[in-house]
Amino acid sequence: MPELAEVEFFRRRWNPGLGQRIVAVAVHSRARVFRGAPTSAIVSALRGQTLLSSSAAAKHLLFRFSGDTWLGIHLDMSGELLVRPADHRPGKHDHVVLRTTTHALVSADPRMFGRVDLHRGTEPPPWWTALAPPLLSPEFTATAVAEFRRRRARAPLKAVLLLQERFPGVGNWMADEILWRAALHPRRLAGSLTPAEVRTLWRECCRVARLALATIAGRTEADTPPDLNVRIPDTWLFNHRWRDGGRCPRTGCPLVREEIGGRTTCWSPARQKLT
């Protein structure tokens, strides 16, 4: 589920642990999420350390602890971070539980496509520094989008927007939202865009990232993912994309769903033309 803004939302969920000492660590030792780091190393590295800060970038989370210890979490499709009372008993899908004296910081992931990584050192791990510049950074320019489009000229726009090396944090629904706002058909080949269309695409990438962060990342702790749709205005494609018989909020015409680039894609034929 989590894309850019949802990842940021989950990052904030662990804020009650900031500045707190981890008094105990519980892990689900056989879970697939630990394929990047042995659970014994995670337990011994984090126990007794203090959570100093956290960051979210693209679909990744990085938590910095004292003792030059870092915990990376990728939530992938079904991961979620939670805060529970200190005496929380781990459920079936709670793979990491970091206990402070007041809270339990929980990382859960039913499908286990996500991963948990441990890093030791004064600097953040290499995979973190190698992430593409965020959509809202000065490095994410219309020129960079134009250059990338030239390299991926023969791929449909939908598939191109999902490439994290240029559009970090963009997932399925964000890609559809961006193309819908830019009035570009998801099947258009990236190489076919005019310079003006490239600029529009870039602008809508930034706009959707900003809107998503403002709307989703700032939700309160009481909000849970099933309530997500409630908070999102009906003027977005988001609220209509999965509903059978959904209609385009701008034209009122029926929406279409089809697989493009290997992913279910929703668009408004009245607004997004192929030619």
Added chain:
DNA sequence: GTGCTTGTTGGCCA
């Protein structure tokens, strides 16, 4: 039981 699922990766192929 069947058929879906908002992500990523590696292997295959053009």
Added chain:
DNA sequence: GTGGCCAACAAGCA
């Protein structure tokens, strides 16, 4: 070498 496409990963839900 580059880039597009697909299956696989695993569990829950309708």
